[in-house]
Amino acid sequence: MKRWLMDILACPAKDCRSELGLEVFESHDIETGDGTVEEIDAALITCPKCGRWYPVIDGIACMLPDDLRMEGKQRREETAFLENWKGKIDDDILENGMPFGLQPES
Ligand SMILES: [Zn+2]
Numbered sequence: 001m002k003r004w005l006m007d008i009l010a011c012p013a014k015d016c017r018s019e020l021g022l023e024v025f026e027s028h029d030i031e032t033g034d035g036t037v038e039e040i041d042a043a044l045i046t047c048p049k050c051g052r053w054y055p056v057i058d059g060i061a062c063m064l065p066d067d068l069r070m071e072g073k074q075r076r077e078e079t080a081f082l083e084n085w086k087g088k089i090d091d092d093i094l095e096n097g098m099p100f101g102l103q104p105e106s
Contacts, residue, residue: 001061003027003038011047012063018049025085042081044089052098055081066099075100 003022011018026042043056045063054063055078068074082102086094094102 001040001043001056001059003040005061006045009045009061009063011050011052012065013047013050013052016047016050016052018047020054021046021048023088025088042085044085044093046093050098051096053093057081069099 003024006020006022009020011020022040022043022045024040024043027038027040029036030039039059040056041059045054045056045061047053052066054061056062057077062069062074062078064074069078079100079102082089082094082097086102
């Protein structure tokens with residue numbers, strides 16, 4: 001995703017629609033006719049209002065409703081994302097993130 005996309009994205013959660021925060025983990029520059037654009041490959045998007053987080057995986061911002069994130073392949077992919085970047089993600093998101101965080105190994 002392009003960094004400028006953050007300027008138009010809002011939290012998709014119903015009754016939230018807040019502006020979002022962005023923490024970039026991996027990105028690369030792309031040359032365009034008008035100069036250089038930063039393409040973000042991996043990042044964490046956070047909502048300061050409702051506490052939700054959204055991953056950018058392989059350049060794609062995954063901003064799905066909670067019920068589509070809670071199970072199946074999406075849950076596994078997003079959990080793998082948290083696992084992968086947990087060293088760079090706030091403990092608050094890992095422990096209390098919405099709609100889920102990283103469950104301690106049981
Ligand atoms: Zn929100």
